[in-house]
């Protein structure tokens with residue numbers, strides 16, 4: 001599976017060092033230009049699939065039962081414990097076949113240190129784009145996770161900012177701490193306690209944040225759950241739309257014009273709602289409405305060519321870290337998106353959002369060898385990616401992170 005919506009059969013993929021040296025018909029020639037050489041490790045993979053490593057484009061490495069305790073987000077646990085959780089979750093993500101991740105927010109610049117630790121091979125994890133704290137205004141949904149009378153400054157996962165000057169300064173502080181992605185809470189809704197109709201930053205605040213980030217070569221992603229805010233954010237040049245509730249035909253047209261990626265992240269609200277059963281709580285009715293609306297519009301956006309990607313709020317309440325590939329099955333089986341399309345979201349589109357589309361995301365000669373070997377055909381049944389035993393190999397930059405390939409291993413790989 002190439003990762004661009006196509007699949008080849010009877011094909012040999014040659015990896016040399018950290019890159020894919022050639023992709024061509026079986027039994028054709030021997031190196032160096034293409035094909036395996038005499039001393040290469042050759043693995044017979046009939047009935048199995050080679051595909052690009054996947055990318056999770058909305059990941060919170062530190063999240064653990066978020067929303068379960070009345071505490072400021074990011075201050076529920078000591079920082080050191082959050083770091084341990086981040087290390088563990090990033091390793092799990094990699095072992096689940098995600099060789100890349102774009103963070104959607106973490107406290108205390110933990111992401112930046114995770115990126116350094118991964119790059120220096122102190123820990124195993126995906127290629128990571130580190131994100132900032134959440135930038136949001138006073139009283140926004142995440143700023144009300146604890147009682148006001150505590151009167152604590154609460155600089156955990158949220159950097160409260162009001163007015164363009166503060167947004168500029170907040171961006172610069174987060175960039176100084178290592179963020180390569182800035183997260184802004186543009187609206188409530190989508191799993192927050194704030195109503196989705198409420199836009200929580202003004203246009204001049206969002207423009208200031210985006211301007212300050214772009215000056216430093218950093219991108220901005222926005223939690224957006226209503227149409228007006230979505231159109232405003234696109235006008236102001238936002239780089240990634242998170243959630244995108246309220247999307248309609250007009251939004252789709254604008255998303256195509258700006259080529260802005262969207263992370264629909266529907267699995268968390270769907271699982272949350274399921275876990276609440278028929279509780280009859282008002283906000284669960286709103287969640288049901290939003291899920292139904294997104295389920296109706298997402299296939300239209302996909303067919304129109306909107307750049308959609310995987311990623312969700314694993315670690316939020318009733319949605320624990322671990323089964324990351326469940327997302328693929330959800331979009332195929334519950335929303336009706338063709339499996340090949342969802343696999344393209346996970347691979348080529350994900351690599352684009354990672355900012356590495358020229359080097360990752362497809363099985364193409366010359367690209368970095370971030371590959372999976374799957375015992376089965378994910379196009380025929382995407383559920384195979386949920387089965388840890390079926391993931392025969394995870395390859396990152398030509399290195400075998402896991403190796404359950406058939407035949408005897410020859411050397412460190």
Ligand SMILES: [Zn+2]
Pocket residue numbers: 058060104312313
């Ligand atoms: Zn999130």
